[in-house]
Amino acid sequence: MNGEFLFNYSNSMNTEIGDFGISISDIDNELEKATSCIQNLRDKEENGELGFLDVLKDNLDNYEELKEYSKNFENLLIIGIGGSNLGLRASESAILGSLTSRYDKPKIHYMDNSDPEKTNYILKKLDLENTLVFVISKSGNTIETLANFFVVRNLMKKKNFNWTKNIVSITHDGELKKLTEKEKYIHFDVPKNVGGRFSVLSSVGLAPMACAQINIKKLTDGAKLMEKSCKLENIFKNPALMNSFIHYMMYNRGKKVSVMMPYIERLRSFGMWYGQLWAESLGKNGFGQTPVTAVGATSQHSQLQLYVDGPKDKIVTFLSVKKFKCDLEIEYEYESAFKGYKMSEIINSELVGTENSLKFHNVPTVKIVLDELNEITLGKLFLMYEMQTAISGEIYGINAFDQPAVEHGKKIAHEFLTKNRSRGMSNELHSKNHVILSK
Numbered sequence: 333m334n335g336e337f338l339f340n341y342s343n344s345m346n347t348e349i350g351d352f353g354i355s356i357s358d359i360d361n362e363l364e365k366a367t368s369c370i371q372n373l374r375d376k377e378e379n380g381e382l383g384f385l386d387v388l389k390d391n392l393d394n395y396e397e398l399k400e401y402s403k404n405f406e407n408l409l410i411i412g413i414g415g416s417n418l419g420l421r422a423s424e425s426a427i428l429g430s431l432t433s434r435y436d437k438p439k440i441h442y443m444d445n446s447d448p449e450k451t452n453y454i455l456k457k458l459d460l461e462n463t464l465v466f467v468i469s470k471s472g473n474t475i476e477t478l479a480n481f482f483v484v485r486n487l488m489k490k491k492n493f494n495w496t497k498n499i500v501s502i503t504h505d506g507e508l509k510k511l512t513e514k515e516k517y518i519h520f521d522v523p524k525n526v527g528g529r530f531s532v533l534s535s536v537g538l539a540p541m542a543c544a545q546i547n548i549k550k551l552t553d554g555a556k557l558m559e560k561s562c563k564l565e566n567i568f569k570n571p572a573l574m575n576s577f578i579h580y581m582m583y584n585r586g587k588k589v590s591v592m593m594p595y596i597e598r599l600r601s602f603g604m605w606y607g608q609l610w611a612e613s614l615g616k617n618g619f620g621q622t623p624v625t626a627v628g629a630t631s632q633h634s635q636l637q638l639y640v641d642g643p644k645d646k647i648v649t650f651l652s653v654k655k656f657k658c659d660l661e662i663e664y665e666y667e668s669a670f671k672g673y674k675m676s677e678i679i680n681s682e683l684v685g686t687e688n689s690l691k692f693h694n695v696p697t698v699k700i701v702l703d704e705l706n707e708i709t710l711g712k713l714f715l716m717y718e719m720q721t722a723i724s725g726e727i728y729g730i731n732a733f734d735q736p737a738v739e740h741g742k743k744i745a746h747e748f749l750t751k752n753r754s755r756g757m758s759n760e761l762h763s764k765n766h767v768i769l770s771k
């Protein structure tokens with residue numbers, strides 16, 4: 333079913349990159365710890381703490397009616413931020429961001445940021461009567477999401493149509509849950525034990541994906557196949573376990589930055605999803621590996637100099653495919669070094685070049701090669717990284733499922749907003765500690 337998935341970690345081993353690489357005996361020394369991580373996660377799953385695995389048992393028929401209903405609309409508008417946005421976005425660009433014209437309808441628009449210009453720009457393009465609005469927030473209280481939604485809701489209310497029928501609310505709690513019940517929107521719950529960044533395979537991702545014509549059955553089938561491998565105690569057979577230990581051992585060797593560098597444009601947004609997962613789950617108690625997103629070959633022409641010859645603080649992950657959905661041959665009437673090659677050969681050779689150059693400069697890399705990028709392999713990728721993150725939480729002894737430090741800034745912003753309402757926000761923003769350079 334074109335779902336082959338190869339994980340290659342040889343360029344993180346000392347046989348390839350010299351002394352600071354990982355040796356087989358380094359891995360052997362971690363075997364006991366690896367086994368206990370898997371056992372701890374098994375206990376957590378039994379205690380209902382791993383909601384991102386529980387959702388794989390959900391009945392996908394729940395989304396059929398909505399999928400049919402959505403065919404009445406030209407547009408999907410997705411209002412949500414962080415985990416309530418990034419997984420869907422990664423899926424849309426991975427599956428639909430293809431070069432085919434298979435999916436002309438519906439058009440998908442995203443409102444995540446609370447930037448008035450961006451919201452206004454999207455609103456100008458949309459006929460709201462012809463738009464199915466997804467408002468997605470697990471907490472139901474996220475300020476950016478509510479702000480965007482209230483603007484949209486108000487505009488809909490002013491038009492003379494049955495506007496509440498255009499709203500799908502995906503939430504568990506808070507203001508949004510109350511409003512959902514009051515105004516009787518179509519509603520899907522977000523299970524309490526599924527955090528935003530782990531929610532792509534729950535209603536948060538699957539409901540809008542089904543409407544966007546993404547094959548959610550294949551996506552979850554891919555995830556289920558990967559789940560089996562990622563529960564194995566044998567580190568050499570479990571890619572999530574191996575990758576989490578490689579990143580842990582490299583962190584202890586000073587690799588404080590994890591670069592995600594797909595060599596396929598359709599996975600560019602996947603890097604953003606991974607960025608939230610890795611940063612928000614593991615950035616705690618002074619620990620944390622900073623995720624950086626790049627894309628090959630484009631970033632070779634902006635970032636690669638630093639990766640190769642800058643501080644030796646990075647581990648790079650490559651994602652690539654054996655088969656692109658289409659290919660183009662380079663025809664040229666004059667002599668040229670790359671005449672007659674296909675574009676896929678060029679991008680894949682560039683990957684070989686980057687990989688080997690990094691190896692030569694003792695920069696560790698790992699590589700995941702997909703047979704092709706489709707729903708099955710995407711589902712595998714999502715699940716592997718979710719498991720890798722959960723395992724890493726076990727390795728470091730931290731809770732990978734909360735984000736207390738993010739809440740702190742939200743509280744200050746809320747206080748600032750309410751305190752300054754009467755005084756005029758812009759005066760406060762431009763006062764005391766700001767220097768006006770020119771007028």
Ligand SMILES: O=P(O)(O)OC[C@H]1O[C@](O)(CO)[C@@H](O)[C@@H]1O
Pocket residue numbers: 413414415416468469470471472473474477527528529612735738
């Ligand atoms: O789905 P919600 O509750 O609106 O949260 C959105 C995002 O905000 C955070 O809570 C904090 O940034 C993320 O963990 C989450 O994905």
